[in-house]
Amino acid sequence: MSKLAAVALVSGRGSNLAALLEAIRSGRLAGLQIVAVIADRPQTGAEALARHAGIDVQVVDFRGFASRSDFDRELLSAVESRRPALLLALGFMRIFSAELVERYKHRLINIHPSLLPAFPGMHGQRQAFEYGVKLAGCTVHFVDQGLDSGPIILQAAVPVNETDDEAALAARILTEEHRILTEAVDLFVRGKLRIEGRRVRILE
Numbered sequence: 686m687s688k689l690a691a692v693a694l695v696s697g698r699g700s701n702l703a704a705l706l707e708a709i710r711s712g713r714l715a716g717l718q719i720v721a722v723i724a725d726r727p728q729t730g731a732e733a734l735a736r737h738a739g740i741d742v743q744v745v746d747f748r749g750f751a752s753r754s755d756f757d758r759e760l761l762s763a764v765e766s767r768r769p770a771l772l773l774a775l776g777f778m779r780i781f782s783a784e785l786v787e788r789y790k791h792r793l794i795n796i797h798p799s800l801l802p803a804f805p806g807m808h809g810q811r812q813a814f815e816y817g818v819k820l821a822g823c824t825v826h827f828v829d830q831g832l833d834s835g836p837i838i839l840q841a842a843v844p845v846n847e848t849d850d851e852a853a854l855a856a857r858i859l860t861e862e863h864r865i866l867t868e869a870v871d872l873f874v875r876g877k878l879r880i881e882g883r884r885v886r887i888l889e
Contacts, residue, residue, distance in 0.1 A: 688718040689874050692769040694777040695724050699731025701775040701796055704863035705870065706738055714867060716874040721767045723760070725779050741767075747779060757782035764789075771873060774828065775866075778807075786830055791880055793828040794873065796866045798858050800824060800840055805833035810855040814845070821845055821854060823862045825869040827880065836885045838878065839865040 693702055702722065708714040722735035724744045735742045743763050750756040761784060764772060774781075774795040786793065799809030800822040806812075813821040822842040829835035841861035845854060872878050872887060879886040 688716055689770045690718055690720045690768065691771040691773055691870075692764055692767050693719055693722045693731075693735075693773045693775050694764075695722055695729060695731035695735075695775050696726060696778040697729055697731060697776045699729065699734040699775070700859060701862060701866055702731050703734055704867055705773070705775075706734070708867045708871075714871055714874065717771075717870060719773075720769065723763050725760075725777065731775070754782075757785065761785050761788070771870075773870070780832070781828060783830055786828055789828075791827055794838070794869065795826055795828050795833070795835070796862050797824045797826065797833050798855070798862060800842060801826060801833055801837060810858055811851055814849070814851045814854050819845055821858060823858050823865065825865050827885070836880055836883050838869040838872070838885050841865045 695702060705714065705719065709717055719740055721741040721743065722731065724732045725747050727744045727746055732742055732744065745756065745760050745763055747756050750759065761782065770792065772789045772793040774793065797809055799813055800820065801824040804812040810821065820842045822840060824840045825838045827835040827838065841864065843857050843861055877888045879888055
């Protein structure tokens with residue numbers, strides 16, 4: 686059986702990438718193949734993880750471009766050369782160009798460490814902790830033209846304990862990120878997601 690080809694976009698340590706690779710290895714994501722990993726900076730943990738797994742890696746270092754538009758064009762070219770059916774933003778710290786988002790509409794999935802629409806943008810866990818919420822969490826969603834505003838696929842809530850600091854809360858959220866990201870990608874691969882306006886229906 687042919688596998689669905691995905692490209693992962695990364696910026697950091699690669700824990701969500703590791704979770705997906707483990708799910709593929711164990712058979713829980715048997716229908717997915719990550720054909721390439723594209724990093725926006727060199728020498729990240731995610732890049733090292735991908736190379737160790739024998740995955741094609743390309744670094745499109747945002748610091749090496751004279752303008753944002755130059756970076757956007759190179760990133761889109763890097764993605765398009767792999768012809769992915771699915772694009773995965775796994776802690777990718779760049780805002781996508783309108784062209785890339787439109788080209789991969791309903792095929793670009795992001796994981797965000799807050800219960801959207803609360804606390805979009807950078808450091809969702811820190812925002813939640815400093816705001817004093819009693820429930821934090823994470824969201825897997827399709828990317829649209831807004832900031833962390835696309836249709837939501839799955840969410841998981843995490844209680845904020847009285848003894849928590851930001852690091853403890855972030856660690857518990859990360860565990861849930863790995864779980865719901867794997868589940869959401871599996872649903873996509875098996876054709877179980879239908880987008881109806883802002884709602885994502887999960888089919889039986």
